[in-house]
Amino acid sequence: MKSLIQKLVEIPGPSGYESQVREAVKDEVEPYVDEMQVDPLGNLITRKGSGGDKGLKVMLSAHLDEIGVMVSHVDKNGFARFTQLGTVFPRNTAGGRVRFLNGAHGVIGMEVPPSRSAVTTLNKMYIDLGVTSKKDCPVKVGDVAAFERTFQDLGKRMVSKAMDDRIGVAVLIETLKALKSTPHQVFGVFSVQEEVGVRGATTAAFGVNPDLGLAIDTTGVGDTPKSPRSDLALGKGPAIKIKDFGMISDPRVVAWIEAGAKRAKIPYQLDILIGGSTDARAIQLSRAGVPSSGISIPSRYIHSPSEMVDFDDVKNTIKLLVHLLSRPIKLQ
Amino acid sequence: MKETTDLLKKLIATAGLPGYETPVREIIEKAWGPLVDELKINRLGNLYGYVPGTGKEPRSSILIAAHMDAIGFMVTSIKDSFLHITQIGGIDPRILPGQMVTIHGRKDFPGMIIQPPAHTLPEGMQNGVVPLSDLLVETGLTAAQTSRQVRIGDLISFASTPIEIKGDLLAGHSMDNRASVVALTEALKLLKKRHHEWDVWAVATSQEEVTLGGAAVSSFDLRPTLAVVVDVTYAKGPGATAHLSYAMDKGPALGWGPNIHPKLFQAFEDLAEKLEIPNQKELMSRMSGTDAITMQVAAEGVPTMVISIPLRYMHTPYEIVHLKDITRTGRLLAEFICELDDKFMDTLRWDESEKGVRNSK
Numbered sequence: 063m064k065s066l067i068q069k070l071v072e073i074p075g076p077s078g079y080e081s082q083v084r085e086a087v088k089d090e091v092e093p094y095v096d097e098m099q100v101d102p103l104g105n106l107i108t109r110k111g112s113g114g115d116k117g118l119k120v121m122l123s124a125h126l127d128e129i130g131v132m133v134s135h136v137d138k139n140g141f142a143r144f145t146q147l148g149t150v151f152p153r154n155t156a157g158g159r160v161r162f163l164n165g166a167h168g169v170i171g172m173e174v175p176p177s178r179s180a181v182t183t184l185n186k187m188y189i190d191l192g193v194t195s196k197k198d199c200p201v202k203v204g205d206v207a208a209f210e211r212t213f214q215d216l217g218k219r220m221v222s223k224a225m226d227d228r229i230g231v232a233v234l235i236e237t238l239k240a241l242k243s244t245p246h247q248v249f250g251v252f253s254v255q256e257e258v259g260v261r262g263a264t265t266a267a268f269g270v271n272p273d274l275g276l277a278i279d280t281t282g283v284g285d286t287p288k289s290p291r292s293d294l295a296l297g298k299g300p301a302i303k304i305k306d307f308g309m310i311s312d313p314r315v316v317a318w319i320e321a322g323a324k325r326a327k328i329p330y331q332l333d334i335l336i337g338g339s340t341d342a343r344a345i346q347l348s349r350a351g352v353p354s355s356g357i358s359i360p361s362r363y364i365h366s367p368s369e370m371v372d373f374d375d376v377k378n379t380i381k382l383l384v385h386l387l388s389r390p391i392k393l394q
Numbered sequence: 395m396k397e398t399t400d401l402l403k404k405l406i407a408t409a410g411l412p413g414y415e416t417p418v419r420e421i422i423e424k425a426w427g428p429l430v431d432e433l434k435i436n437r438l439g440n441l442y443g444y445v446p447g448t449g450k451e452p453r454s455s456i457l458i459a460a461h462m463d464a465i466g467f468m469v470t471s472i473k474d475s476f477l478h479i480t481q482i483g484g485i486d487p488r489i490l491p492g493q494m495v496t497i498h499g500r501k502d503f504p505g506m507i508i509q510p511p512a513h514t515l516p517e518g519m520q521n522g523v524v525p526l527s528d529l530l531v532e533t534g535l536t537a538a539q540t541s542r543q544v545r546i547g548d549l550i551s552f553a554s555t556p557i558e559i560k561g562d563l564l565a566g567h568s569m570d571n572r573a574s575v576v577a578l579t580e581a582l583k584l585l586k587k588r589h590h591e592w593d594v595w596a597v598a599t600s601q602e603e604v605t606l607g608g609a610a611v612s613s614f615d616l617r618p619t620l621a622v623v624v625d626v627t628y629a630k631g632p633g634a635t636a637h638l639s640y641a642m643d644k645g646p647a648l649g650w651g652p653n654i655h656p657k658l659f660q661a662f663e664d665l666a667e668k669l670e671i672p673n674q675k676e677l678m679s680r681m682s683g684t685d686a687i688t689m690q691v692a693a694e695g696v697p698t699m700v701i702s703i704p705l706r707y708m709h710t711p712y713e714i715v716h717l718k719d720i721t722r723t724g725r726l727l728a729e730f731i732c733e734l735d736d737k738f739m740d741t742l743r744w745d746e747s748e749k750g751v752r753n754s755k
Binding site: 291292293304305308309310311312313316332334336343346347349350351352353 | 412413414436437438440468478480482545605608611612614615688
């Protein structure tokens with residue numbers, strides 16, 4: 063499984079430019095699903111199970127896209143100015159490297175700030191592609207790049223760029239593989255454009271028209287030195303979404319997930335995310351409304367080129383999903 | 395009037411945070427039950443009350459909406475006998491220290507928001523306003539009792555009790571937007587005795603304070619011909635910006651701006667003038683800040699109107715409204731509904747010019 067995670071995180075796929083990731087996911091899931099299609103926005107929508115009298119249409123959404131940059135200007139010396147796709151923190155950016163979808167590489171440099179402690183912004187940064195003129199520059203306005211940072215297996219923990227949300231993508235793939243039978247129609251959705259406003263999930267949810275929705279994404283933790291206040295920690299199990307910046311989960315769905323985790327004796331945590339939201343927000347507000355929540359993989363250093371997750375959390379998230387989807391669902 | 399005041403008092407003494415509206419919805423169900431033909435609860439928790447019109451089928455329908463959820467807090471972390479909290483909806487931390495709250499744990503019990511001593515706060519925070527992330531809720535219980543009674547994700551609501559102030563004013567928490575729920579109830583009462591051609595859907599929406607979500611899905615669900623949102627707006631008071639606040643006891647404020655169908659505004663204003671119901675014009679130059687934002691663009695789009703009840707001290711434990719503004723709003727709504735006939739939609743072209751809003755009458 064770690065090799066699948068490595069393969070997924072190392073593919074570049076910023077918001078709106080997810081094709082390479084989508085192709086890789088297609089190859090992985092095809093043998094394990096009953097139906098597969100790509101919708102007009104580029105969401106990969108799979109279905110497993112035919113449902114029955116008591117089965118529900120359950121939509122699970124993991125987003126394919128990652129944060130990245132887009133070239134906004136190339137100057138006469140060949141330096142490329144850029145804008146962000148999704149939320150890119152300036153503090154994590156200077157000194158980093160990017161890889162363009164056309165294969166070009168560059169390093170992010172920064173204008174010298176007025177003082178050492180000054181906080182800089184993205185518009186004071188540029189991409190240095192190792193060229194000396196605009197003519198030689200291998201990228202042009204509109205070209206897109208992802209951050210470049212290789213996968214590292216630290217044993218219990220793994221670190222890479224784009225763990226948000228390729229780890230969710232990996233979890234969803236493995237869930238579809240491990241799910242032997244289900245009384246439901248399980249729609250595994252690999253969504254696009256989450257980082258720019260949960261847009262893929264918005265249209266996917268409209269198309270699928272589910273009875274129940276879950277986002278499979280990452281969430282922040284409070285277990286590092288002087289981190290934001292949060293009781294979440296790496297290694298303590300999947301996090302059940304109660305609230306985030308963009309939604310309040312349906313309490314019935316939260317209770318259903320929690321009861322499943324208890325029954326299957328899987329450790330879990332309760333997730334209140336102060337900043338950020340997920341595809342669950344889009345699913346919840348689709349059509350006449352969909353009872354929704356999320357199961358998140360706790361992650362450190364989100365939206366940095368080195369996002370860290372715990373392998374036990376990953377395995378437990380898959381176990382929990384398979385457990386929940388293998389049996390009838392009754393929301394109380 | 396007493397019946398109206400009593401309902402409002404009951405509503406503002408009841409919790410109903412976004413996504414957890416059940417307690418307040420149950421009270422509204424009781425109040426609306428005798429006034430409507432059918433009550434339904436939507437998947438996101440909206441309450442729908444249906445009153446059929448007398449026009450011939452297929453009939454047009456009007457959706458009248460007021461959100462029933464209210465701002466509050468959620469427990470994010472438990473430290474011994476104290477709780478860390480986050481806000482649900484926008485809350486000004488300046489007014490919080492010392493406020494009594496209700497902790498909705500395994501059972502409801504009282505608590506108090508406290509400001510920790512200055513020397514325990516992070517550097518640079520000793521003076522000035524302490525942000526919500528550093529305030530605590532005192533449970534009054536031992537650490538062991540607290541961990542048994544409370545868990546992460548539990549809700550906390552204001553515990554301020556309703557107070558009648560001289561001059562027909564009522565103060566209490568969650569007046570935003572329970573005052574409007576009462577206005578809808580007033581309209582339903584009047585409609586009970588009146589003839590109206592259009593179908594009416596009265597909707598108590600959920601989750602307005604966080605996503606405007608209940609409104610979005612209700613509009614998709616019911617596909618009304620028109621929608622009218624009733625909410626509260628800033629009343630004139632200390633420090634209120636003169637041109638962006640509205641007088642209390644001067645009637646409902648009628649919204650005007652891109653979130654409002656210009657012809658609907660005009661129809662409401664004309665009717666209010668005709669009936670001598672005091673009214674004001676509220677400028678909503680961008681979005682209205684109400685459920686109308688999501689309702690307007692649901693499905694194929696719905697012509698929307700916003701009517702606001704002026705309120706002072708919004709999003710604090712004591713919001714104040716004038717009771718007469720509530721009954722005036724209810725009456726205007728009911729009268730408008732009674733005016734709707736099978737020709738009304740023919741007049742509804744989007745033309746915001748003076749001529750446009752007038753010529754079709």
